Amino acid sequence: MNCTICNKPVVLRPSAAERAAADVTGKSAAYYTSLFTTHAACAVAKRERETSELIARNAELKAAAEAKLGFKLHPNVVFCCMPR
Numbered sequence: 001m002n003c004t005i006c007n008k009p010v011v012l013r014p015s016a017a018e019r020a021a022a023d024v025t026g027k028s029a030a031y032y033t034s035l036f037t038t039h040a041a042c043a044v045a046k047r048e049r050e051t052s053e054l055i056a057r058n059a060e061l062k063a064a065a066e067a068k069l070g071f072k073l074h075p076n077v078v079f080c081c082m083p084r
C-alpha cells in the first residue's frame with residue numbers, strides 16, 4: 001500500500017508475507033500491510049507540522065483575546081477556541 005501522507009509505496013522489511021509466515025497466531029499478510037499506512041518519517045514530519053500549526057494558532061487566538069480583553073494573559077494560558 002502507499003503511504004497516506006506522501007503516497008509513495010510503504011515497503012515492509014521483513015515483508016508482510018514473511019511476517020505472516022512467522023506469525024504463530026495466524027495473522028495474514030494483509031493484516032501486516034494494513035498495520036503500516038505511513039512511513040515513520042512521514043508520520044513524524046506530519047506531527048511536527050501539525051504541532052507547529054497548533055502553537056501558531058494558539059498564539060493568534062491568545063493575541064486576539066488579549067486585544068479584546070485589554071491585558072496580557074499568563075504565559076501558560078492555552079486556547080482551543082476563542083473566548084466569547
Ligand SMILES: [Zn+2]
Nearest residue numbers: 003006039042
Ligand atoms: Zn510517506
